[in-house]
Amino acid sequence: MALQKGQYHPAGPGDLRSPCPYVGLGLDIASTLVNRVFQVHSDDPKSGPRGGSRAGLRDPNQVNKDGIPVLNLDQVGRPHALEHDVSITRQDRELGDCIHLDPELCRRFLRSAKEGKIRTADMGRYRKTRYEEQQKDNPDLQFGKFEHYVGCAELAALRCVFGKGVTKGIPDDFVRAVFGEERLPYDEGWSPRRFKAFFPEALVVLLVISHYAWPF
Template identity: 35%
Template sequence: MIHCICESYSPLSITCSYCLLPFILFLSSYKWCFNMASSSEPLAKGTYAPSGPNDIRGPCPMINTLANHGYLPRNGRNVRVEEVLAGMDAIGLSKPLGAAFANPIFQERAPSKFHDDPVVKKSFLQSILQTIKDPWSVLGRFGMRKPGQLDSEGNRVLNLDQLGLPNTVEHDISLTRRDHQQGDNISLQKDLVEDFLASSKDGQTLTANDLAEFRKKRIARQREDNPGLQYGSFEHDLACAEIALILNVIGTGDSVPCSYARAFLQEERLPIQEGWKREESRLGIIGLLTKRNGIKKIIGMEFKS
C-alpha cells in the first residue's frame, strides 16, 4: 500500500498538498517548457507584433507596418524586392502600382552628399545595356541600395533604415517624422501623430480636406523650423500621394476613421481589430494619381521644381 509521508504512513490522500507538490511542480515545469517552445515558433504572416529593440525600421509607416505583420522580415534586415511586392499586394495595391513603389528603391543609390559610396562611372553604352537588362534602372534617382548589396543567394536586398536616405523617396515635411536637417528623419514622432489626428473636425474621421489642411500647416511650420528645408514640386507630389494612399488603403477613399489612422501611424499596425478590411477593388496608378491631384487642388499651393 502507498502511504503518505506527512500523515505517519497513512494511505496516500490525493487531497494532501504535500503529496501533490512534486507532481504540481512537475506539471508547472512541463507547462513552462511547452510555452517556451511555443513562443519560439515564428509568428504567422499577417499577425501583428511591434518591432523590438534590435529590429530595424525606416521612416515609412506603410513599410514598417508590413514588417510588423510579417509580410517583410520582422527584423527589418535583408528585405527582398519580392517581399515588398507581396506586401503591397496584401494591402490592396495593384501589381503595377506595387511594382512602381518597390522596384525603383532597389536600384543602387546615386552619388549623394548623404553617403560615401564609391562613385561608379558608366559609359553611355553601359547605361543603355543596363536599361535593357533592367528597365527600372531609369528610375535610379530613387535607388537606396548600396553598391553590391546582395544576400547570400545573390538577391538584391535592403535594410529598412536605408529608406531614410534623403532626397530619394524620403523627403522633408513628412507626416510623422522630422526632417533630416533636424537630426532624425527615421524615428516616429508621437506629437506629429497627435497633431495629425487633431486635424479631424469631428474627432471621428479624417477627410481629404482635413488632411490637406494638415499638410498646409506642416509646410508653414517646417518653413519656420528648418532653414535648410528642401520642398519643391517633386516633394509636394510625393507628400500628396502619401495622403492619397492613407485615404485609399487605410480609409474609404474620401476619409479615414481616426481609430484606423492612429493604429496605422502610431502603432504601425493594420487596423484589423478596429474593423479595417482590404478593399476588394485594388488601388492602381491612375486611381492614386487622380486622388493625389485632388489633394493638391485642395491645398492650392504652387512650388518650384
C-alpha cells in the same frame, strides 16, 4: 520568436523599420515602386553608378548570398531619395529623428479629423500647414515640387488603402493604429480592399491632396 501570419509585434531595439508602409496597392503601383527603389541610389544619376537613380535605395552590390538584390527597411529613409522634409508624423532630418514617429506630430494630425474621419482635403490642408511650419523652423529645408508630390503620393496611398469610400475619409482610429502603433487596424474593423488601388484612382486622390497642400 515565432509569429503567426498577421500577428502584431511592435518593433524591438534591434529591428529595422521604414518611415512609411505600403500595403494594398495595385500591381501597377507596387511594380513601379519596387522597380524604382531596388535601383542603386545615386545623388546625381548622370555622374553616379550606371543605372543609378535618385529614388533608388540600394547600395552598390547590395545582394543576398544568392546574388539577389535586397534592401533593409530602414533604407526607405535614405537621405536624398524618397525620404523628404515636411513629413506628417516625422521630424525633418536636420531637426531630429526622421525615421521614428514623433508622437506630438501624430496627435496633431489626428486632431485634423472631423467627426472621427480624416478626409482628403483635410490631409492636403494639414500638409500645407506642416510646410509653413517647417519653412520657419528649418533653415536647411529641402522641399521642392518633387518632394511635394512624393509627400502627397504617400497620403494618397494611405487614403486609398484605409479610406472608407470616396467621401467618408479615413477613420481616425485607423490612422492611430497605422502611425501610432505601426500595425494594420484589423482590431478597429479594417479589412483589405476587395479591389486594390491602381494608378488612375491614386492619381485623382493625389491631385486633390496636392491642390489643398500646394505651397509654391
